[in-house]
Amino acid sequence: MKVTVDGIELELPAGTSAIDAVFQAGRDVPYFCAHSYLSPVGACRMCLVETGSPRKEKDGSLTLDEAGQPKIFWMPKPMASCTMQATEGMHIRTAKTSDVVAKAQAGMMEFTLLNHPLDCPTCDKGGACELQDRAFEYGYGASRYGFDRRHADKHYPLSDFVILDQERCIHCKRCVRYFEEVPGQEVLDFIERGGHTFIDTDEGGLPLGFQGNITDICPVGALLDNVARFRGRNWEYDHTPTTCTLCPVGCSITVDARNGRIERVVARENRDVNEMWICDAGRFGHVSASDARLLTPLVRGQDGELHEATWDDAIAAMTRGFMGHPLGELGLYVGADSTLEEGVALETLAGALGTRSVDHWPRQPSVGHPPTLTEVATADAVVIVGADLMKEAPVVQLRVLEMLRGGLLPAEFAHGTAIADLRLVERPPRNPAKLAVIGAETTDLARQARIALPIPGPEALRVLAGLAAPRDPMLVAVTELLGKVGPKGVLILGAEALAGADAGLLSAVAAMAARTGTRVLALPAGANSLGLAALNLLPQAGGRGYAQLDQAPAAFISRLDPVGQGQPGRARGFTVVHDTHLTATAAQADVVLPAVTNYEKRGTTVNLEGRLLELQQAAMSTAEAADLIRALGALGEALGLKSRIRGLRSAQTLVAERLGQPVDRLPERGAVATSLPRSLAPAAGLRHTPALWAQPLTRRESHGDWAAHIGSLVDSRWELPLHGGAQQPGGDD
Incomplete structure (x- = not known):
């Protein structure tokens, strides 16, 4: 259809909103309530335009x-463009060409600022506030109201992590719509009417999981991240776009650092992966990245204690320690969130040593070629077996909920994701008949599914694969569901199902998927499990895996804490640990090398859909800490070996050779790997238990309640009771 904006003629798809037509024409219109992934409601009335047809x-x-x-017959008054559908032949005038629109927008801005507090100098949103920007661009520039503004609760805790300033709220309803439409939780709403309106939760507060996203989408300083408050101004942060590696999803994030410390993590849009959302673990789990870090090597002295040392001292100690041990039996074990570049460096060193004892952990077997997350969101049906997505891959749960409400993904234009997709509605209906959840545990998604069966994952897999007769008639319905939807069906397998499945069962599941056309998403256990398995960083015939660590004559362990998991943490002989904190395993080592976190790395990972994603290095103070490539270089020097990988570029060249595509120039959204070998081998000897929320994300502790741990960190840093509502020193925010 043809639409004209300020005299510019456009060709647009049917159903396009008027506000997207304006932006497609290269014009601007202010808005506060509209959001790309939420329903348009026209609450703020700022996106006014003149329209005629x-x-x-x-x-x-x-x-x-x-x-x-x-x-052209013009409407008598300006209209909100976010809730108006552009039609064939429509003409639109913005403030660029219409004085009527300019005056109407300035008037609406005046009403919005009528009771807004003038506390920009002390507001944490200062410098990144949409209201500030739009007031400067579209406001009158002066106030005609000299009376006292309304007063309401400030520093009102909606939870341990989100603080509400009711005086700053402009009632755009983004936060309310977010909870209703994205995680499907009706926990936040407007209370009272008129000038007394405020938002609040029920007595339980906001549920832990995805609550932090409302601090990103709030257009003003009403909703603030309690972990990041008062840590710095927006223009003082070094903003680094990177990828979250706390789970296999690989959400796009921006890490904000100041004075060498991570102070804040916010979501970054990636339509193909996390859209605009991240889980609370990814948002608030960064607290320990700068606290109690190992910054220099440690070497065990003759007194049996670990002492600070230089890297030269550590290399000399490793040279002495490995002497007399067969290098062909040296165990090399790394965390599954190591990058591809670190993986090829490890593979190269293992080849030079001739050792077959190489492994990464945690890991689970994969089945076939996984669907993309967009395919999960647009599937006709999803069957989940043995998976608690909130513990294993939280954002996948949001994509499944997106599927339940029809799989409507916002359109994409030259100006980006549609600002107002008119197909999205408030309180969207969800179709539970499209979801089946099978597993021993009751999960959040099981409560929203038409079929929810408390059957162990491996048992259900045998029935679905045709290896066992169904004891429950509902399993027959699940099998028929997958056969009926075919290529538009997705089978998601989690830790419970994969840990108890042998190679024969996995092969049968793969055959069933090929027969019905079903796509199988076997959730990897680690952020880069798929990538490291593709590099064949697995124990070879006759080699010792991670489960046999204590049987190796000597070992190098990077960013793993087997002692904290109840496993032996030392080899029979000399042991070197490379980690960010002094873990229980590091405390038993002979040499400890300081490591960097994944926030401080450059490199590449492969997420659960086989997408290559880029990591960038945040501006953090790392002292003498080193990534795995440099640590392996030091290990090679101690062993008298010279590696062909001297840095990131040479590692990326080798990765490109192994995967058949370059990784040094990835697009912003990442790129699905064209050739990624799959491993059907189950991990023997150890069982992976997802614990994203059950333990602190710090590597310093192996058990405890994560939310309480982070809450105590916030408490100690601010010296403020989280529910006290008291004013903090150094500002009146």
Whole structure:
């Protein structure tokens, strides 16, 4: 259809909103309530435009003016463009060409600021506030109201992590719509009416999981991240776009650092992966990245204690320690969140040593070629077996919920994701018949599914694969569901199902998927499990895996804490640990090398859909800490070996050779790997138990309640009771 904006003629798809037509024309219109992934409601009334359309006569022809052109009949008043659908022949005027629109927008801005507190100098949103920007661009520049503004609760805790300033709220309803439409939780709403309106939760507060996203989408300083408050101004942060590696999803994030410390993590849009959302673990789990870090090597002295040392001292100690041990039996074990570049460096060193004892952990077997997350969101049906997505891959749960409400993904234009997709509605209906959840534990998604069966994952897999007769008639319905939807069906397998499945069962599941056309998403156990398995960082024939660590004559362990998991943490002989904190395993080592976190790395990972994603290095103070490539270089020097990988570029070249595609120039959204070998080998000897929320994300502790741990960190840093509502020193925010 043809639409004209300020005299610019556009060709747009049917159903496009007027506000997206304006932006597609390169024009601007202010808005506060509209959001790309939420329903348009026209609450703020800032996106006003003049609109007019041609009319048809009774015979179907267009009404013409004196010049013989279609006559445009203009609406009597400016209209909100976010809730208006552009139609064939529509004309739109913005403030660029209409004084009426400019005056109306300035008037709405004046009403919005009528009771807004003038506390920009002390507001944490200062410098990144949409209201500030739009007031400067579209406001009158002066206030005609000299009376006292309304007063409401400040520093009102909606939870341990989100603080509400009711005076700053402009009632855009983004936060309310977010909870209703994205995680499907009706926990936040407007209370009272008129000038007394405020938002609040029920007595339980906000549920832990995805609550932090409302601090990102709030257009003003009303909703603030309690972990990041008062840590710095927006212009003082070093903003680093990177990828979260706390789970296999690989959400796009921005890490904000100041004075060498991570102070804040916010979501970054990636339509193909996490859209605009991240889980609370990814948002608030960064607290320990700068606290109690190992910054220098440690070497065990003759007194049996670990002492600070230089890297030269550590290399000399490793040279002495490995002497007499067969290098061909040296165990090399790394965390599954190591990058591809670190993986090829490890593979190269293992090849030079001739050792077959190489492994990464945690890991689970994979089945076939996984669907993309967009395919999960647009599937006709999803069957989940043995998976608690909140513990294993939280954002996948949001994509499944997106599937339940129809799989409507916002359109994409030249200006980006549609600002107002009119197909999205408030309180969207969800179709539980499209979801089946099978597993021993009751999960959040099981409560929203038409079929929810408390059957152990491996048992259900045997039935679905045709290896066992169903004891429950509902399993027959699940099998029929997958057969009926075919290529538009997705089978998600989690830790419970994969840990108890042998190679024969996994092969049968893969055959069933090929027969029905079902896509199988076997959730990897680690952030880069798929990538490291593709590099064949697995124990070879006759080699010792991670489960046999204590049987190796000597070992190098990077960013793993087997002692904290109840496993032996030392080899029989000399042991070197490379980690960010002094873990229980590091405390038993002979040499400890300081490591960097994944926030401080450059490199590449492969997420659960096989997408190559880029890591960038945040501006953090790392002292003498080193990534795995440099640590392996030091290990090679101690062993008298010279590696062909001397840095990131040489590692990326080798990765490109192994995967058949470059990784040094990835697009912003990442790129699905064209050739990624799959491993059907189950991990023997150890069982992976997902614990994203059950333990602190610090590597310093192996058990405890994560939320309480982070809450105590916030408490100690601010010296403020989280529910006290007291004013903090150094500002009146």
